[in-house]
Amino acid sequence: MTTATAAPAAKNNVAVAVMTSLAASSIEWYDFFIYGTAAALVFPQLFFPKDMPPFVALIASFSTVAVGFVARPVGGVVFGHYGDRIGRKRALVLAMMIMGLATTGVGLMPGYATLGVAAPLILIVLRFAQGFAVGGQWGGAALVAIESAPADRRGFYGSFAQMGVPAGVILSNMIFLVMGAVMPKEDFAAWGWRIPFLISVLLVLLGLYVQLKLEDTADYQALQALEAEKQAAAAKALASEKGISLDKAAALLRAEQTSPILRVIARHPKEILLAAGSFVAANGTFYIMIIYAVAYVTKTLHVDKSMVLWAVIAGTVVSAPVLPLTAALSDRFGRRGVFLAGAVLAFIWSWPFFMLLNAGTFPMMALAMAGGLAFNSVMYGLQAAMMTEMFSTEFRYSGASLGYQIGAILGGGLAPILSAALFEKFGSTSAISAYMAALCAISFLSVLVLTETHKRELRRKG
Template identity: 50%
Template sequence: MAEISATTRRPGLKVAVMASASAAVEWYDFFIYGTAAALIFPHLFFPADLPLFVAQIASFSTFAVGFIARPVGGMLFGHMGDTHGRKRALVAAMLIMGVSTVLIGLLPTYAQVGVWAPLMLVALRFVQGLAVGGQWGGAALLAIESAPASKRGLYGSFVQAGVPLGVVLANTVFLITSASVSDAAFMVWGWRIGFLVSVLLIVIGLLIHFKVAEPDAPRKDAPKAEAPKIVVRRRSPLFQAVRSHWREILLAGGTFVANNTCFYVAITYAVAYGATSVGLDRNLLLGAVMVGSLVMVPGLMACGALSDRFGRKGIFLIGAVVSGGWAFAVFPMIDSGSPVQVVAAITVQLLFISLMYGPQAALFAELFPKSIRYSGASLGYQVGAVVGGGFAPIIATALFARYESSLSISIYLTAMCAVSFLSVILLGQRLRQGMAE
């Protein structure tokens, strides 16, 4: 992509900020489900006579369904984004996410409709997964393709920052709601508020539709002779991506498993572990996740900017090493019961993850030519999401139940970091500071 002139940089920054806002609210919708899956759904959407461990596994399984759907969403919206434009695909994903999240907030419980409750929950979680599978590629490419060539890492990190901002929004809503009503009222209707306010995502989607320009939109006076070339090139971007760039897609997925696994264990499983196994206060755990997420926002932007200066590969590799090492400190610090250590455990983990996640949007975009970039980047991202994040809370829960020790979870996290480290090494020369047209 050509260098953007000084006169267009401010619009590019505006696009990056708008993309970050869309990502924050979309991820809020996705993460508020994760918080509810850890604290609320085991009690409301499954039989009351189930052991808590079984209900928790079942609840985390519905959480994982969203990750299973994400590659499908990546394919659907990737094709749409490569053939009809990034903005159109992003707005469609946002509208679908907003509607499905509101509907979750209106669901009846198991006590009211029996087995239909978890079935409807799973169906709507699947739709959420489809939407978020398409959202990331659209938001990231809107920001990166509108950025100066020397600042793609920084502009891409704005979209990455939407993830911790979404976590903060989700946990803030839960904390405010739980503090405002009694525990009984919270379990009956208070938890629904967080899902219903996601109607804001629909509003942001409409703002993007009307206020944000498509990057490198073709001119209306473009020569007609170019039309056949464009049609052929965009006929099946998904097929072209899989056929000609399958190695990049798989290795991109491999680079993502570490930060995705460590992230979801830190913000979802750690909450359940601290509350049920250690007996810590729920608000302390949610507060620790919020503090870590707030610190992660500038951390992501700093790491994205560093990758512009020193290259994506080295920053990413450092992140994989330190994240794997810190995995052995997280759970002993939570076990201590000290609020300071609990907050530090999660905050440092999220900062180390930022070394990988900050440069990731630019790294993925630079792996693929423009005609298949939405499809290729989305597939790589979502393949890593399924392997790394979707089953992480379930695997962590099962490991702790089997070995009765958090050490097994730390080894699991370190193994995922090793996979990402190796994937970055194997990408080798494919990691470049430029984007093919």
């Protein structure tokens, strides 16, 4: 192949990888988010006893949401191991399949009136499967994009995996709005809410497409070729030294290999913890805005749910372009400076967010969401590139996934529950604003300690 024909082919491969990453993360996050929306609007009445006090039912419903976050580090560990061992593509496909089947299962579930106490227990199992899948999906989608990208545009291309989040938010809220608009409330509560969950079968079809059409990343293929050469040379030397067959020597060497997750924990514990700390603000404040705020506005301020869902959509539409824009800026000026600016802005916005929300009007709620989600996106857009650049190819899936998912459980997993508990205790949203600000401070300090990564060579060893 000539250079002239190779260049367009390489560009096409990058474009396919990036679009696949965007599509996979969009549908996967759609599945994850529709659960959160349903947990705020439907599940308290459907999957828990009718005589349970509304606040207790809401906390119980949000607790099942948190189970998904508990499962995410588990998924990050398991999929990180196999993503580093068998390839980014295969791990991503498996994660998509599990998510699609689990979400469809939620849509098919009978309620408490039919199953009794088994209903919330089965719901917890399916939510765990969702979290397990999304814990593996993020690393696969991010690495498919970033390891296929030019070195000077990793932040920009990595932001497409992150753009699955606003796409998922818009899709999940739009489907609930459409369902609520075209059918009576009684029908929506009885069966209409199931339709958004059943649509997730599309994720299974996308997984099949990725398996058949997408090649693994160039970085991973290069690593595999290098490792194969090293293993062959080591097996030959061991066979000669021990007087055994080449196959037996190769088997002995494979048995001695340690898990990628164990290697990255042993070599880079500080980086994993700092990666987790860097993520608590973007993740925690995000789930306060799109899950807790929906419940707060509808249950406490008694605003119609369609108004707050439209406010979330409006804020997401405004904030979505911030992801690639600020990620591209981080390619030019560095990850740390852009991230720290986002953390400061999100810190400041913690108080105006609820002040605007408490006005109870659509323009004020939309402004609250637009500002909060935009400042959140300044941090989140470059996060995929920053985290993957912290680890070398042989355990990048494991290291980045573990840092991301630990940050998710510490940030977003507890955010709706703690927010509800804080409001119940203090009777004011000021305590929740202080909580949001504290999350931003933790992420600011974590990234302040990190060294700059945007010019780091991705294929370095160790």
